Amino acid sequence: MARKIGFWLLWAAFITYAFLLAPPEQPGTFELIKNLSTGQWTGINPLVVTLFNLLGIVPMIYACLMLIDGKQQKVAAWPFSAFSFGVGAFALLPYLALREPNQEFHGEKNLFLKILDSRWLGLLLTFGAGSLVVYGLLGGNWADYIQQFQTNRFVHVMSLDFCLLWLIFPALLGDDMARRGIKNSTLFWIVVLIPLFGALAYLCLRPPLPETNAEAFSTERQPAQSRN
DSSP states (O other), rough: OHHHHHHHHHHHHHHHHIIISSSOTTTHHHHHHHHHTTTTOTOEEEEEHHHHHHHHHHHHHHHHHHHHHGSSSSSSSSHHHHHHHHTTTTHHHHHHHHHOOOOOSOOOOOOOHHHHOOOHHHHHHHHHHHHHHHHHHHHHHHHHHHHHHHHHHHHHHHHHHHHHHTTTTHHHHHHHHHHHHHOHHHHHHHHOOOHTTHHHHHHHHHHOOOOHHHHHHHHHHHHHHHHH
């Protein structure tokens, strides 16, 4: 219960800060978002371009854990995952508050879950994120980015959203590791403490999620129920 309350409070605090306490919205924000979304990046600080596009990759990282986790939850994960591509942690925090801890996976993976569970997808996301980071670091203007962070609500909230997504990642990581039989606290902290690329490395290296035939799972449960 404390975990659930904590996520709800964090969600409320983030919304309150973003709309009431963050720097004011600047003229041209809609045009900036449109240009970022359509690839018209001329004249935009590469650091802002990188951050905006990473906020498309990070929800994919979450989807690789959430949509598997959601198969065992009473609350569906896919609406929260879908909205996270547009609003990031604003959409993910309610799911983390509503879900129950679960370290098991029963049933078979459909094609979509097999893709999300694939190491090849992890490698693709790593290549995309790495390319964006190199682009931002080589061409970015840090003084301009800091100035925008201090004065522009969109850049300010987007930056905080990226940091918050990194901070809440452990909420799903532990259960995902347990489902795969990974009992290594050192690995957990390595993944958690390395922003972005720790999670990407985990997606590339984690063993495939074991499947259980639904009929076999039912057979396994029957002896346990008879003993009870």
